[in-house]
Every structure is written in C-alpha cells, then in structure tokens.
Amino acid sequence: MRKTADVVIIGGGAAGTSTAYYLSKMGAKNVVLVEQNYTPFGGTGRCAAQFRLQFGSISNCKLGLLSVSQFDVLGEETGFGDLEIDKHGYLLTAYTEEEMECRRRDVELQHTLGIQSVVLDPKGCKEVAPFLEVGELAGGSYCTGEGTINPQKMALAFKKGAQDRGVEFYNYTKVTGIRVEGGKVKGVITDKGEIATECVVNATGEWGKFIGRMAGVTIPVEPEKHQICITEPLEYIGGPMIYDYRYGTYISQVKHGGFLMGWSDPDVEAGIIDFNTEWRVLEELCRRVVKQVPALANVRIVRHWAGQYGNGPDHSIIVGPVPEVEGFICALGMTKATMFAPAIGILAAESVLKAKPSLPMEPYTIDRFAKGNLIIDPALL
Numbered sequence: 040m041r042k043t044a045d046v047v048i049i050g051g052g053a054a055g056t057s058t059a060y061y062l063s064k065m066g067a068k069n070v071v072l073v074e075q076n077y078t079p080f081g082g083t084g085r086c087a088a089q090f091r092l093q094f095g096s097i098s099n100c101k102l103g104l105l106s107v108s109q110f111d112v113l114g115e116e117t118g119f120g121d122l123e124i125d126k127h128g129y130l131l132t133a134y135t136e137e138e139m140e141c142r143r144r145d146v147e148l149q150h151t152l153g154i155q156s157v158v159l160d161p162k163g164c165k166e167v168a169p170f171l172e173v174g175e176l177a178g179g180s181y182c183t184g185e186g187t188i189n190p191q192k193m194a195l196a197f198k199k200g201a202q203d204r205g206v207e208f209y210n211y212t213k214v215t216g217i218r219v220e221g222g223k224v225k226g227v228i229t230d231k232g233e234i235a236t237e238c239v240v241n242a243t244g245e246w247g248k249f250i251g252r253m254a255g256v257t258i259p260v261e262p263e264k265h266q267i268c269i270t271e272p273l274e275y276i277g278g279p280m281i282y283d284y285r286y287g288t289y290i291s292q293v294k295h296g297g298f299l300m301g302w303s304d305p306d307v308e309a310g311i312i313d314f315n316t317e318w319r320v321l322e323e324l325c326r327r328v329v330k331q332v333p334a335l336a337n338v339r340i341v342r343h344w345a346g347q348y349g350n351g352p353d354h355s356i357i358v359g360p361v362p363e364v365e366g367f368i369c370a371l372g373m374t375k376a377t378m379f380a381p382a383i384g385i386l387a388a389e390s391v392l393k394a395k396p397s398l399p400m401e402p403y404t405i406d407r408f409a410k411g412n413l414i415i416d417p418a419l420l
C-alpha cells in the first residue's frame with residue numbers, strides 16, 4: 040500500500056468509484072480508493088438501481104439529467120461494455136387530487152428543463168402499466184427517459200475506467216481514523232497502515248457520519264434500513280417502475296420476469312447498520328404491493344434482502360468541502376446515490392481539484408443545513 044497520496048477516497052460504492060473515475064478523467068494523479076470490503080458491498084450492491092428524472096426541484100432534476108447523460112456513454116467510454124440499461128420509464132402514482140396537483144406542478148417544472156414527462160389519467164396509467172390496479176387511482180406522471188442500470192456493473196465500470204487511468208484500489212482495508220492537524224487533513228489511518236494525504240473524500244454512504252466523526256466533522260446522515268424482494272419469473276410484460284407515495288413502496292418487473300419491490304418499515308430502528316431481513320417486513324411489503332398489483336397474490340418470493348439508505352435532513356446529496364476541516368470533501372448520495380452517481384462523482388472531483396463546477400454547488404454543499412437552505416422536494420422520497 041502507498042504511504043502517500045494526493046487524494047484518498049473512502050468507500051468503493053457508486054459514489055466512491057464514480058469520484059475515482061471522474062477525478063482520473065480530469066487528470067488527477069496519485070489517487071487511491073480504500074474500501075473495507077469489496078466493490079460494491081454497501082447500498083450500491085443491494086439496490087434496485089432505478090434512475091429517474093422526475094423530481095420536484097430544479098437542483099434534483101439537474102442531477103438526474105447530468106447522470107443519465109453519463110450512463111448513456113459510460114459502458115463504451117470505460118471499455119466495460121453493456122451496463123444493462125433499460126429505459127422502461129417511471130410512473131409516479133397519485134391517489135388524491137392534492138397528490139395530482141403535486142404531479143402536475145412537478146411536470147410543469149420538469150418541462151422547463153426539457154424533461155419529457157407527462158401527466159396521465161387512470162386510463163393512461165393502465166396503458167403504460169397493464170398490471171396496475173387503477174380503481175382508486177387519480178392518475179400519475181410518467182417519463183420514458185428513466186429506467187434501470189445494473190448497479191454492480193456500473194460501479195465496476197467506474198472502477199475499471201479509474202484503474203486504467205492509474206487510480207489504485209485497496210479492498211478489505213478499513214479506515215480507522217483521519218489525522219487532522221491545525222484544521223487540515225494530514226492523513227488517513229487504516230488497519231493496514233497510514234496514508235499521508237491532504238485530501239480525503241468521504242464516499243461512505245450510510246456510514247458517512249462515522250467517517251465524519253473521525254475528522255471531527257458532523258455529518259447529518261442516518262442509516263435507514265430498507266428491505267426489498269423479488270418474485271419468481273412471470274411472463275414478461277414490462278412497463279415502468281411504479282412509485283407509490285401512499286404506501287411508500289415501489290414495484291417493477293425486471294427483464295427475467297420477476298417483480299422487484301421494496302419498502303422501508305418506519306418502525307425498524309434507525310441509525311444503525313443492519314443487513315438482516317425480517318419476515319414481518321416482507322409480509323407487510325407484500326400486503327401493500329398486492330393491493331396495487333392483485334395478480335401477484337399467489338406468486339412466490341424467491342429472494343429477500345436488506346440494505347441501508349443514508350438519509351439526511353432533506354434526503355438530497357451532500358457534496359463538496361466542509362467548513363470545519365480543510366481537505367475533507369463529501370461525496371454522499373443519501374437515498375439516491377446510484378441514480379445520481381455520475382453527478383456526485385463529477386461534482387466531488389471538481390471540488391477536489393477546485394475546478395469550475397458543472398452545476399451550481401450551493402444546493403448540494405453541507406453548509407445549506409446551517410443556513411436553513413434545505414431542498415424542498417417531496418418527489419425525492
């Protein structure tokens with residue numbers, strides 16, 4: 040392992056590998072990435088890997104647009120090949136007139152940025168999602184430029200692209216401390232030795248606050264347990280990912296025919312990292328989803344797993360420097376680090392290199408919380 044580096048990235052998930060890739064593309068040298076396990080061990084390897092453009096704030100829509108434009112070229116640009124991108128669209132359902140009003144307002148905002156979303160009535164929802172029960176539905180919004188990407192392949196493509204440009208990856212190497220002297224980062228301490236550096240990137244997702252503490256930086260990220268399952272394969276009819284704000288669930292049919300669905304039980308203890316699954320949560324998730332897709336009533340679940348979201352005060356990303364410690368850069372994607380991975384990596388790399396940012400940074404930096412400038416975007420959940 041190296042004894043010195045210009046930049047040490049902590050975390051080998053979507054955010055860390057993306058930061059490594061864009062840093063190397065921007066010409067940075069002597070960059071290393073340290074991962075306590077393997078790529079992608081955390082949320083990235085466990086997620087549903089849906090990406091979307093439909094949000095209710097300009098800042099989140101811009102993250103989506105920048106990221107999708109990068110997904111489109113990543114496989115070829117890195118030489119990794121197919122990333123299994125499937126642009127099946129997203130349907131955000133609404134069950135009340137108030138929710139419909141939200142969908143209409145968001146679509147209007149999205150149109151100002153060129154996002155081709157549309158408002159649908161229940162009949163239109165049924166046309167795009169034939170398996171959906173629309174009896175109680177008021178309508179929804181739908182956009183075809185959204186879909187899924189294979190999250191393992193995405194992270195490994197970023198990793199390959201970065202390694203090809205000289206970034207060194209140290210797996211099974213746990214960061215145990217960060218040396219700070221005179222308010223500046225001076226080194227990263229691992230269980231395999233110390234790396235002297237003046238720049239550390241915290242890309243540890245749901246572990247983000249623990250890494251912050253090592254440098255005396257308070258990061259408002261709380262782990263939130265999220266459980267997900269997939270059914271046995273059924274005849275493939277496709278259609279969009281359906282996000283239901285009423286039940287807090289999502290569901291989509293994947294290409295091999297299985298239905299993928301997930302839910303965060305609000306009664307599960309927050310603030311700790313726990314990958315165990317619970318039968319009770321699976322039952323409740325299935326009860327909710329069968330109301331939306333009655334045809335799933337007697338279909339077998341073949342796999343159920345748990346992961347963690349990193350959750351923050353406004354659920355949106357935290358990227359860029361922190362006020363307390365010079366050389367400490369955040370690349371934290373919170374609940375959406377997979378879909379926003381390219382944007383997070385680009386903005387974090389630009390912060391490290393003090394380059395002109397590709398997007399205005401104010402909405403994404405950590406000081407927005409102290410200033411009270413939270414991103415108001417109920418569609419982000």
Ligand SMILES: Cc1cc2nc3c(=O)[nH]c(=O)nc-3n(C[C@H](O)[C@H](O)[C@H](O)COP(=O)(O)OP(=O)(O)OC[C@H]3O[C@@H](n4cnc5c(N)ncnc54)[C@H](O)[C@@H]3O)c2cc1C
Nearest residue numbers: 050052053054075081082083087088089214244346376378
């Ligand atoms: C079930 C589920 C479904 C999801 N679905 C979606 C979805 O459809 N779309 C979407 O965009 N997002 C989704 N998410 C959220 C998404 O997975 C996360 O936002 C994203 O993967 C986080 O990426 P990350 O790189 O920030 O963190 P991670 O992928 O968690 O990577 C952080 C890494 O840091 C490492 N690390 C931590 N501490 C240390 C240390 N001390 N030393 C060294 N390494 C350390 C960890 O081992 C880990 O590999 C889902 C999450 C879950 C759990």
